[in-house]
Amino acid sequence: METVAGIILFASFFFLLAFGAPIAIAIILSSVITFLFVMPFDVAILTSAQRMVTGIDNFTMLAIPLFVLSGIIMNNGGIAFRLVNFAKVLVGKMPGALAHTNAVGNMLFGSIAGSSVASAAAMGRIMLPMQLNQGYDRNYSAAVNIASAPTGLIIPPSSVLIVYSLVSGGTSVAALFMAGYIPGILWGLAVMVVAYFMAKKENYPVSQIPNFKDIFYIILSAIPSLLLILIVIGGIVAGIFTATEGAAVAVIYSALLSMIYKSIKWKDIPGIFKETIEITGMILFLITASALFSLVMSYMGLPEAISNALLSITENQLGIILIMIFILLLVGTFMDITPAVLIFTPIFLPISQDFGMDPVHFGMILCFALCIGNMTPPVGSALFVGCSVANVRIEQVTKTLLPYFAAVIVVLLFVAFIPQLSLFLPNLFGL
Structure with missing residues (x-):
């Protein structure tokens, strides 16, 4: 039964994807089809509908639209330019300084915006003309921007980590x-x-x-933007407010900052809310669809079956972690991060816990591996945006991206096999 159900679930899912169905629709239809295999029609439909509703009935889930809104306000509020200037100061004098400024800028702005797409677009528009003006190769500039843009999905605040928190059981x-x-x-x-x-x-x-006077002014102008990270993350870690409340604080702070900078006008507000609604609707639809998918897998006992299948290959912890990383890297190339986290956490988390792996450490491995898919074809969102901003074709920049891809894979392996890289700061703060 488990084997047949698993074949029906995944075969119908990939069949629908192959024929161009949106991923959320493919997830829902494949889940319902699998339920119909073991349940009467009315029970299958009612169970599916109930699960899709309860899948997003969570207070913590409110943090996602609020962080999205905060990021969009920041993206439209002139914050990126101040962070780029601050990044220049941090980088100093070294070969390819503007490329390093781009990378640091993505780390700073990406963590505030919480989006690799917003980061790649904002930094690309600012940095590319500057780099081309100094003789940088267009593919080189685009590759640096694309490769560093996903860092904002790992450096908090991050909606991906919030989704993992929900699906991993809190x-x-x-x-x-x-x-x-x-x-x-x-x-x-x-x-x-x-x-x-x-x-x-x-x-x-x-x-x-820059001279000392300019450096002082640049740092001073960047401090208000950087304070957002300190206030939100510091408040959450200190227990002053929850992640959802922290997201609300981020919205208020970013709105006030944009008003002070006078970079957002009243006529921009409807567009900001429209973009927030579109992105939030897409994310929540994926989450509710994936919640149904996870229920089907749990009902059919598929996580246990997959766990047993992996253990039949090898019982060596190192080998199983490498297999999971390989699968996650493969999945990340053709599936969006949010549904991938929702689908594969229930499958791989129990396996990792059998080996005594901390769920926080496993979360870093899972999210890190899936985020790499942002810079790889065929569905890498940072790749598409970065190429569009730089006006280069994907096939042109792919060769230049290969060394970055290899370097990030090495970092992933360090994160996977050195737990303290993930657990040092949480342990330091007693979390």
Whole structure:
């Protein structure tokens, strides 16, 4: 029964995807088809509808639209330019300094915006003209932007980590947020290392360091934007407010900051809310569809069957982790992060817990591996946006991206096999 149900579920899912069905529709239809295999029609439909409603009936889920709104306000509020200038100060003088500025800018702005797409678009529009003006290769500039954009999905606040918290049975959001800093920063540093050697090889120019007066002004102008991270994450970690309340604080703070900067006009507000509703609707529809998918897998006993299948291949912890990473990397290339987290957490989390792996550590491995799919075809959102902004074709930039992809994979392996990279900060703060 488990085997037949698993074949029906995944075969119908991939069949629908192959014929161009939206991923959420494919998830829902394949789940209902599988339920119809073991239940009467009316029971299958009623159970599916109930699960889809209860799948998003959670207070913590409110953090997602609020963080989305905060990120959009920040993206439209002139924050990116101030963070780019701050990144220039941090980078200093080194070959390919503008590329490093792009990477650091993505780490800073991406963590605030919580979106690799917003980060790739904002940083690309700012940095590309500057890099081209100094003789940088267009593919090189696009590759750095694309490879570093997903860091904002790991460095908190991150909606991906909130989704993982929900589906993993209530793993502490505060612990996950603190766990994301070191892996996310290591991702960005890996991109910068590759960019450095490429810049050295191509003899790209070194940027001049501003004078002390300019540095002081740049840091001063960036502090209000950076304070958002300190206020939101600090408040959550200190227990002053929940993740949802922290998201509401982020919206209020980013709105006030944009008003002070006078970078958002009243006529922009309807467009901001419209974009927020569109993105939130897409995310919540994926979540409710994936909740149904997870119920079907649980009802059919598929996670246990998959666990037994993996253990039949090898009982070595190292081998199983490598197999899971390989599957997640493969999945990340053709599936959006949110449904992938919702579908594969119930499958792989119990296996990792059998080996005594901390759910926070596993969450970092899962989210990190799936986020890499943002920079790879065929569905990498950061890849498409980065190529569009840079006006290059995907096939042109893919070759340049390969060294970055390899470097990020190495960081993923470090994160997987050195638990303290994920757990040091949560343990330090007693989370």
